[in-house]
Amino acid sequence: xxxxxxxxxxxxxxxxxxxxxxxxxxxxxxxxxxxxxxxxxxxxxxxxxxxxxxxxxxxxxxxxxxxxxxxxxxxxxxxxxxxxxxxxxxxxxxxxxxxxxxxxxxxxxxxxxxxxxxxxxxxxxxxxxxxxxxxxxxxxxxxxxxxxxxxxxxxxxxxxxxxxxxxxxxxxxxxxxxxxxxxxxxxxxxxxxxxxxxxxxxxxxxxxxxxxxxxxxxxxxxxxxxxxxxxxxxxxxxxxxxxxxxxxxxxxxxxxxxxxxxxxxxxxxxxxxxxxxxxxxxxxxxxxxxxxxxxxxxxxxxxxxxxxxxxxxxxxxxxxxxxxxxxxxxxxxxxxxxxxxxxxxxxxxxxxxxxxxxxxxxxxxxxxxxxxxxxxxxxxxxxxxxxxxxxxxxxxxxxxxxxxxxxxxxxxxxxxxxxxxxxxxxxxxxxxxxxxxxxxxxxxxxxxxxxxxxxxxx
Numbered sequence: 001x002x003x004x005x006x007x008x009x010x011x012x013x014x015x016x017x018x019x020x021x022x023x024x025x026x027x028x029x030x031x032x033x034x035x036x037x038x039x040x041x042x043x044x045x046x047x048x049x050x051x052x053x054x055x056x057x058x059x060x061x062x063x064x065x066x067x068x069x070x071x072x073x074x075x076x077x078x079x080x081x082x083x084x085x086x087x088x089x090x091x092x093x094x095x096x097x098x099x100x101x102x103x104x105x106x107x108x109x110x111x112x113x114x115x116x117x118x119x120x121x122x123x124x125x126x127x128x129x130x131x132x133x134x135x136x137x138x139x140x141x142x143x144x145x146x147x148x149x150x151x152x153x154x155x156x157x158x159x160x161x162x163x164x165x166x167x168x169x170x171x172x173x174x175x176x177x178x179x180x181x182x183x184x185x186x187x188x189x190x191x192x193x194x195x196x197x198x199x200x201x202x203x204x205x206x207x208x209x210x211x212x213x214x215x216x217x218x219x220x221x222x223x224x225x226x227x228x229x230x231x232x233x234x235x236x237x238x239x240x241x242x243x244x245x246x247x248x249x250x251x252x253x254x255x256x257x258x259x260x261x262x263x264x265x266x267x268x269x270x271x272x273x274x275x276x277x278x279x280x281x282x283x284x285x286x287x288x289x290x291x292x293x294x295x296x297x298x299x300x301x302x303x304x305x306x307x308x309x310x311x312x313x314x315x316x317x318x319x320x321x322x323x324x325x326x327x328x329x330x331x332x333x334x335x336x337x338x339x340x341x342x343x344x345x346x347x348x349x350x351x352x353x354x355x356x357x358x359x360x361x362x363x364x365x366x367x368x369x370x371x372x373x374x375x376x377x378x379x380x381x382x383x384x385x386x387x388x389x390x391x392x393x394x395x396x397x398x399x400x401x402x403x404x405x406x407x408x409x410x411x412x413x414x415x416x417x418x419x420x421x422x423x424x425x426x427x428x429x430x431x432x433x434x435x436x437x438x439x440x441x442x443x444x445x446x447x448x449x450x451x452x453x454x455x456x457x458x
Contacts (some may be wrong), residue, residue, distance in 0.1 A: 058383035068122040073316035074134040092142035093312035102174035104315030107209035112218035114189040171246035182220040205277035206249035212329040215318035229261040237265040246374035299351035300361030302327035306368040352391035
């Protein structure tokens with residue numbers, strides 16, 4: 001399949017400087033695409049998105065090509081909130097220090113419906129230029145659910161932007177900070193969440209997928225040590241009144257000892273796990289009890305893809321799990337090769353059609369980070385695995401899908417919410433198995449039925 005790259009020219013000019021590596025004649029060598037951002041050092045117009053506005057894409061992927069998580073945060077915020085009017089800007093923005101991945105993952109819940117705050121990053125006692133510019137462009141008016149705060153600072157050390165109404169959430173350690181974020185979010189939502197994700201405070205890569213779910217659902221993220229449940233976490237769980245708790249990671253990350261301690265403060269206790277962070281993220285994307293989990297085992301969805309080497313990309317990408325995108329976070333631990341577990345999952349949910357591609361549905365993958373984080377060759381492979389393709393099914397041909405029922409379409413203005421987009425829940429068993437083959441519409445590879453009617457990802 002030929003590599004295909006589209007350059008999306010928004011208001012930020014991009015210059016294609018060179019295609020390096022073209023001199024090699026070895027088959028399979030992928031040229032490196034080098035983008036030079038014209039005017040990076042110059043002041044951008046006041047209405048221009050940041051240099052990291054999503055700018056490189058294939059037909060089924062789009063990349064936020066930040067050189068670090070701070071730039072990715074600005075790019076994601078620009079994509080989700082164009083800020084061209086009062087209707088497409090956030091009420092508030094959360095600020096997190098660039099070294100505080102635990103604070104970022106826990107603060108992703110502030111991006112959920114109650115407040116809807118994207119996450120931007122600071123650097124020590126400084127607000128980086130790309131963050132300051134993005135904040136000025138977003139110009140949040142203040143969130144009523146957050147007592148009018150325009151900026152929510154995660155931690156005492158995060159600087160206060162001049163001229164902005166702010167709130168600060170602080171804690172002495174990651175466990176206390178996550179508990180305080182949970183309390184802040186619960187007050188904004190009007191009640192604590194019924195579900196809680198329990199993540200490791202010591203293994204960032206295993207905790208990363210929690211951020212997207214927190215933003216989508218409003219469920220709290222709390223932290224634990226491997227072999228002991230911290231007092232701050234216990235106190236926070238007690239305030240939820242025996243919530244269902246979902247541990248993220250295998251026993252090597254969160255031990256059976258912690259699982260036993262949860263019996264005193266939790267309702268159901270479940271574990272979502274894989275052998276490594278990549279597999280755990282895939283299992284989370286599949287997981288569904290009916291009241292918790294993505295349950296994505298059929299085509300027709302958005303996904304985000306980040307590197308385990310950049311934990312804060314999980315936090316800044318959390319906004320892509322809201323506002324009509326609703327993308328779970330998938331992970332890679334290799335910049336130049338797609339992990340087998342991730343490749344297998346993308347094949348499982350790859351869209352397919354029998355006769356009429358117009359009846360099909362589509363997947364899209366948002367990639368976080370520049371080519372040093374995830375290569376162009378990997379992006380091209382992800383695109384190929386995400387493409388709508390013709391398939392053959394044994395037996396009699398399947399009739400074209402019936403026209404979509406207009407009554408099932410969403411109507412009215414405003415941004416889509418988690419509740420608006422929720423599918424009919426499956427049985428409450430946490431199953432991650434694919435649905436059985438169907439003969440009522442387009443079928444993806446492996447016999448996985450495609451969703452019918454409206455609902456093609458934006």
